[in-house]
Amino acid sequence: MTMEARFNLINTLMERFKEGIISTTTFRGDLTVAIKPALLPALLSYLKTEKGFNFLMDICGIHYPERSEPLEVVYHLLAFERRERIRIKVPLQEDQAVPTAASIYKAANWFEREAFDMVGIRFDGHPNLTRILTHHEFVGHPLRKDYPSDKNQILRKPLEFHLSKDADAEIEDPVLHQRRFINIGPSHPATHGAFRLFAELEGEVIKKARAEIGYLHRCFEKMAETHTYHQVIPYTDRLNYCSSPMNNAGYCRAVEKLLGIEIPKRAQYMRVILNELSRIIDHLVCIGAQSVDVGALTNFWYFFQGRELVYELFESYCGARMLVNVTRIGGMVRDFPEDWLDNCLNVVGRIEKTVLEVNRILTNNKIWVHRTKGVGVVSKADAIDYGFTGPCLRACGVAFDLRKTEPYYDYDQFDFDIPISEDGDTYARYLVRMEEMLQSISLVRQVVKAMPKGPYAVDSPDITLPPKQEVYTNIEALMNHFKLVMHGIQPPKGDVYSSTEAANGELGFYIVSDGSKNPYRIKVRPPCFAIYQAVEEVVEGSTISDLVAMLGSLNIIAGELDR
Amino acid sequence: MATCIEVTNDYKPGLEERLPIFTTQAKKLIAWGRKNSLWPLPFATACCGIEMMAVFASHYDSARFGAELVRFSPRQSDLIIVAGTIVEKTAPILRHIYNQMMEPKWVISMGVCASSGGFYRAYHTVQGISSIIPVDVYVPGCPPTPEAVLEAIMRIQKLIEKGRPTPK
Numbered sequence: 001m002t003m004e005a006r007f008n009l010i011n012t013l014m015e016r017f018k019e020g021i022i023s024t025t026t027f028r029g030d031l032t033v034a035i036k037p038a039l040l041p042a043l044l045s046y047l048k049t050e051k052g053f054n055f056l057m058d059i060c061g062i063h064y065p066e067r068s069e070p071l072e073v074v075y076h077l078l079a080f081e082r083r084e085r086i087r088i089k090v091p092l093q094e095d096q097a098v099p100t101a102a103s104i105y106k107a108a109n110w111f112e113r114e115a116f117d118m119v120g121i122r123f124d125g126h127p128n129l130t131r132i133l134t135h136h137e138f139v140g141h142p143l144r145k146d147y148p149s150d151k152n153q154i155l156r157k158p159l160e161f162h163l164s165k166d167a168d169a170e171i172e173d174p175v176l177h178q179r180r181f182i183n184i185g186p187s188h189p190a191t192h193g194a195f196r197l198f199a200e201l202e203g204e205v206i207k208k209a210r211a212e213i214g215y216l217h218r219c220f221e222k223m224a225e226t227h228t229y230h231q232v233i234p235y236t237d238r239l240n241y242c243s244s245p246m247n248n249a250g251y252c253r254a255v256e257k258l259l260g261i262e263i264p265k266r267a268q269y270m271r272v273i274l275n276e277l278s279r280i281i282d283h284l285v286c287i288g289a290q291s292v293d294v295g296a297l298t299n300f301w302y303f304f305q306g307r308e309l310v311y312e313l314f315e316s317y318c319g320a321r322m323l324v325n326v327t328r329i330g331g332m333v334r335d336f337p338e339d340w341l342d343n344c345l346n347v348v349g350r351i352e353k354t355v356l357e358v359n360r361i362l363t364n365n366k367i368w369v370h371r372t373k374g375v376g377v378v379s380k381a382d383a384i385d386y387g388f389t390g391p392c393l394r395a396c397g398v399a400f401d402l403r404k405t406e407p408y409y410d411y412d413q414f415d416f417d418i419p420i421s422e423d424g425d426t427y428a429r430y431l432v433r434m435e436e437m438l439q440s441i442s443l444v445r446q447v448v449k450a451m452p453k454g455p456y457a458v459d460s461p462d463i464t465l466p467p468k469q470e471v472y473t474n475i476e477a478l479m480n481h482f483k484l485v486m487h488g489i490q491p492p493k494g495d496v497y498s499s500t501e502a503a504n505g506e507l508g509f510y511i512v513s514d515g516s517k518n519p520y521r522i523k524v525r526p527p528c529f530a531i532y533q534a535v536e537e538v539v540e541g542s543t544i545s546d547l548v549a550m551l552g553s554l555n556i557i558a559g560e561l562d563r
Numbered sequence: 564m565a566t567c568i569e570v571t572n573d574y575k576p577g578l579e580e581r582l583p584i585f586t587t588q589a590k591k592l593i594a595w596g597r598k599n600s601l602w603p604l605p606f607a608t609a610c611c612g613i614e615m616m617a618v619f620a621s622h623y624d625s626a627r628f629g630a631e632l633v634r635f636s637p638r639q640s641d642l643i644i645v646a647g648t649i650v651e652k653t654a655p656i657l658r659h660i661y662n663q664m665m666e667p668k669w670v671i672s673m674g675v676c677a678s679s680g681g682f683y684r685a686y687h688t689v690q691g692i693s694s695i696i697p698v699d700v701y702v703p704g705c706p707p708t709p710e711a712v713l714e715a716i717m718r719i720q721k722l723i724e725k726g727r728p729t730p731k
Contacts, residue, residue, distance in 0.1 A: 133687075134651075134687055135651045135652045135687070142686050142687070147686070149684075149686060150685060151686050152651070152686055152687075152688075152690070153686070155651045155654075156655060158656050158659065186608070187604075187606055187635065187656065188635065189635045192607075193607070193608065193609075193612070194609070194653055214652050215608065215650065215652050216647070216650060217650055217652065217687050218609075218648045218650055218676075218683045219686055219687050223682075223683065223685055234682070235682075238609070238610055242613060285613065285616070289616075300620065301620060301621040304616065304620035304622065305620075305622060307617070308617065308622045311617075321614075321706075321708065322614055323610060323705065558608065559610065562650075
């Protein structure tokens with residue numbers, strides 16, 4: 001967002017909503033507008049309809065016990081066409097409620113439920129303000145500062161089926177079209193993770209569906225608050241565990257933005273290579289598992305062979321196969337070993353062969369096309385309103401890819417295309433993912449070729465550890481090492497939102513710092529959360545077997561869905 | 564099994580061609596069959612689930628141990644592999660699924676999260692599934708390597724061979 005655009009936007013808002021706006025601030029290029037709760041619906045509608053802020057990216061609740069207004073709701077909006085972002089903050093009293101945004105953005109529904117569940121913010125007029133991530137008997141709000149991070153509660157009952165089982169009055173032929181209720185998940189072959197769907201069937205057609213999540217809510221955000229900035233990195237690995245280096249890079253980039261530092265070119269290029277490799281393996285597991293669900297087992301075997309190759313590559317770099325934990329704030333953990341880049345080229349060549357092979361098996365396969373074409377169609381408008389990002393959005397015909405729209409790490413220097421499709425169905429999502437893998441392979445080749453020499457991390461004693469050899473021989477290095485390990489990185493006070501294009505879409509990190517070694521609040525904007533929210537609406541009217549084909553193509557990863 | 568094979572040569576040929584026969588104890592024969600045809604139920608909640616997919620996939624190929632036929636119905640499976648973090652919301656479901664499995668049944672706890680909660684010492688994470696269901700083999704690692712999971716399957720096979728735990 002340019003200075004001029006920001007200035008213009010602030011001016012227009014100040015003119016129009018003079019009474020409601022408390023303050024406008026800019027920190028690290030992020031524009032923040034603090035408003036009174038009553039103004040929220042008017043401001044959001046205005047921004048959406050007249051200023052083009054059509055994406056509601058995230059809603060975050062924060063608890064500040066020492067302030068006179070102890071609660072705060074933070075909204076992140078994106079104007080996709082103009083590539084502008086704005087943050088809206090609404091401070092609240094303990095007993096004050098904020099008007100819901102669910103009638104303006106469909107995406108707001110679940111994000112508001114999450115803010116209610118985690119921090120206890122009440123949203124006036126919300127259609128279903130119930131717990132979403134924690135157990136339904138959970139007492140209290142875990143992300144309040146007075147809730148101890150390790151306080152477990154005794155919760156025994158599983159969640160009851162919660163679609164109303166009222167009498168089937170409207171059905172014409174009660175024998176042929178009996179209304180049935182079916183529970184899918186959380187342990188189900190089609191879910192590939194722990195989430196659940198209640199469905200009401202008439203015959204074989206789904207009449208109504210209710211999605212239920214939280215079966216993998218392992219408290220990432222609370223854990224992040226109790227650890228130092230560096231210690232959070234391994235937790236980020238486990239968000240989208242199919243492509244962990246991307247989460248590492250996304251988190252570290254956010255902290256680097258908070259610190260206001262730029263990492264060396266070599267580190268950037270290293271991150272790009274690892275990101276693109278992870279994008280490939282994420283799509284491999286998505287398409288592989290999806291094809292298993294519709295009965296095409298062969299592709300799974302083929303694709304997992306490719307995944308093994310990348311695993312071996314990761315293992316030779318850092319010792320871990322899957323959850324690699326390779327980035328550090330300010331750069332990378334170490335340089336690539338010798339021959340690694342050559343091996344990498346070799347591996348992407350072999351994966352390219354596999355992808356083309358599967359392309360020959362699947363893309364024109366009659367059964368595959370029949371099972372996926374026209375199944376799980378999401379319209380362009382719905383996709384934007386629900387906050388879809390990534391391949392699922394691009395399959396609806398929106399060329400939104402942060403690598404192109406808000407380029408980072410020199411992505412604009414490389415030659416690659418953003419595949420899109422207009423259909424918005426399961427087949428389109430499959431095609432987009434296949435093409436993206438080929439684009440990523442070409443990207444890896446270009447980046448390896450252009451790999452600059454130089455350091456792989458910034459040289460700053462406040463941020464990165466000194467080399468081990470120095471620590472043993474040099475008193476200054478020893479002291480720096482000790483100080484960094486004991487006191488951690490201490491970024492300035494403030495908050496930043498930084499997003500990267502992960503395999504599933506925009507992975508955003510909103511970090512609030514109070515100047516201490518632990519983050520005050522970290523909110524992850526997981527791409528899956530917005531996508532899975534739409535499932536309830538999309539599956540209505542389709543059959544159970546279509547649901548199975550569709551769920552695979554949305555690539556819901558429970559780790560980042562529930563955090 | 565191997566100790567009991569005894570091929571007799573004084574068998575009188577019948578109408579068909581001669582067949583070698585052996586004698587053994589029924590329970591050993593059953594155990595031999597059981598251990599080589601484990602039908603695992605993958606209770607995959609998190610990251611370990613992806614690594615478990617690698618165990619079943621082509622490279623590591625758990626079919627070599629007779630344990631490749633993944634069943635998602637607890638009624639059809641005799642080995643449950645709990646792969647991934649179990650949180651409070653999933654715990655009653657895990658218990659329910661375990662109860663639905665037929666005896667005899669075995670449990671592998673894959674990864675530190677399932678075994679002890681791992682580094683999630685948090686308000687919504689179960690600190691080890693042993694508080695919900697009995698575990699036969701724990702596999703350390705975050706996530707464990709596929710080799711470690713195969714080792715766990717082999718240990719389950721040894722348990723079955725020795726008749727432990729005794730089937731009801």
